Amino acid sequence: MEQSQSPEEYARDVPADVRARVMPAVLDELARWGVERFSIEALAERHRLDPALIYRYWGDRQRLIVDAALADIEEVALATNTGSLRGDLTALARIVTERINSEVGRTFLRALVMDRRGRHDEDTRMMFWRARFSVVRAVIDRARERGELRDGVNTMAAVQIVMAPLNIRALYSDTLVGDDYCAAIVDLAWHAIARR
Structure with missing residues (x-):
């Protein structure tokens, strides 16, 4: 290889x-x-x-x-291609929520959190986040191509609007992320980046 x-x-x-x-x-x-x-x-x-x-x-x-x-990366790529920005954001949020609501997913997320003592593993984390981001950014890229985004939307910020609140909940709490919270994050993200 x-x-x-x-x-x-x-x-x-x-x-x-x-x-x-x-x-x-x-x-x-x-x-x-x-x-x-x-x-x-x-x-x-x-x-x-x-x-x-x-x-x-x-x-x-x-x-x-x-x-x-990255075991599920192809599944994420397929599931987040619904044909609309709101549909893609909803699919993305549900996938992230499903993962972090599982014991394995939450544990894995916590294992990837940066530790100042582990500088040698920054490359490992960056490989993971770059690969994950390349799939997730497709949601924003497709919306831009379809004319669904307002002007000046930063791709990284748009992705983080959805993923950051969900991941933060999983990092700081053992409480499951509920459907209502997930839907609220999608709604906020859609209102922040969608063209009207």
Whole structure:
């Protein structure tokens, strides 16, 4: 596999049975230790996996972590293409809410939060957020192409209007994000960026 491949391309050829054994172990390790203390060797020992197998398919811990984080990226891309800005924002908010309302999703989000002591993992986090942003920004790009956005909308800010409040709720509370809150965020975002 070539060095220039992205993490999702690099791990695309992983057999389903290997992925089914490794991914739950990755999520468990991230929940226990976070990104900074994540170790393939510790993962392999604790979950009775062959570290050589993991290195063969993922190459390094960074690619393994990012692959786990991006497991649903194609599903997100398809679900957020509804044909309208409001529909896309609603689909995006529901996907984010569904993820952060799950124990695994909330744990993973918390594991990715920046820790000043873990500067060496800033690249891992940036790989994840860049890949995630490239899918989410398509919501804004499509709306712009359809003429649904007001002039001067900043793509990053538009995406953050939806994602930030939902993620902040998950980071600071164990309470599930309700449908009403999710709908309110979508409404605020739509009113902030839609052309009228």
